Amino acid sequence: MPRTLPEPTAESFDLTVILNALADPGRRALMTALYRATEPIDCAVLVEKADLGLSNPTVSHHYRVLREAGLTRTVAEGRKRIVRVRRDDMEARFPGLLPAVLGGP
Amino acid sequence: MPRTLPEPTAESFDLTVILNALADPGRRALMTALYRATEPIDCAVLVEKADLGLSNPTVSHHYRVLREAGLTRTVAEGRKRIVRVRRDDMEARFPGLLPAVLGGP
DNA sequence: AGTACGATTCGATGGACGTCAAAGAATGAG
DNA sequence: CTCATTCTTTGACGTCCATCGAATCGTACT
Numbered sequence: 001m002p003r004t005l006p007e008p009t010a011e012s013f014d015l016t017v018i019l020n021a022l023a024d025p026g027r028r029a030l031m032t033a034l035y036r037a038t039e040p041i042d043c044a045v046l047v048e049k050a051d052l053g054l055s056n057p058t059v060s061h062h063y064r065v066l067r068e069a070g071l072t073r074t075v076a077e078g079r080k081r082i083v084r085v086r087r088d089d090m091e092a093r094f095p096g097l098l099p100a101v102l103g104g105p
Numbered sequence: 106m107p108r109t110l111p112e113p114t115a116e117s118f119d120l121t122v123i124l125n126a127l128a129d130p131g132r133r134a135l136m137t138a139l140y141r142a143t144e145p146i147d148c149a150v151l152v153e154k155a156d157l158g159l160s161n162p163t164v165s166h167h168y169r170v171l172r173e174a175g176l177t178r179t180v181a182e183g184r185k186r187i188v189r190v191r192r193d194d195m196e197a198r199f200p201g202l203l204p205a206v207l208g209g210p
Numbered sequence: 211a212g213t214a215c216g217a218t219t220c221g222a223t224g225g226a227c228g229t230c231a232a233a234g235a236a237t238g239a240g
Numbered sequence: 241c242t243c244a245t246t247c248t249t250t251g252a253c254g255t256c257c258a259t260c261g262a263a264t265c266g267t268a269c270t
Binding site for chain 1: 120121124125127128129130133199200201202204205206
Binding site for chain 4: 164165166181185186
């Protein structure tokens, strides 16, 4: 039974929070890898792709920051966490921001 | 005799530093006001436009952070500081970033 | 039930950041 | 030359943040 973890509405996005989230190299590495993936992806798989040298609690913390900034949507499916970029909401509120920061269209 | 204050080359721009600079509301207010101005502008005039409730040392600190991130170019002319956005360098390194963050084209 | 596994939370620690008051240059006026 | 004005630097203070180890929680598998 999939549960969507708490996240802000697109209307309540705060640019300061978003830029702070993207300002951290680890989080941006996660976002870049996630941004390239066209499909929702398992958090554990993504963190391997990003290849950060960070402990599990720290990675979990970064996922939370990204989600609470509105950059990602996380769905809990059993033990796994499936994460994706909220492209449409981000494009609606801050057009062109993600492409500019993460590269590519 | 105008002196250009120290600044990084466009090649050495660091996205982490740039996003950190833009993540602060006060600095972003300065940048937004500066971005709208098509001409180089006196720092003191700009800070009035932005209307931050900050002390002089703090404003000076923010100007320095923006400059050292590569976002602005500051030229000292006598007692004045003339500042402008490094549009071309920013567009060359991170196309679309400033428009996306500061709004408008 | 019990165990194993993945993710989160808690507590602590070290460092970075924003802020200001006071001291320190630099420049223009008298 | 001296003084006054304006910006910058320094030092200090409080706060926030990234990070990790250990403990906790929830789920799946036997």
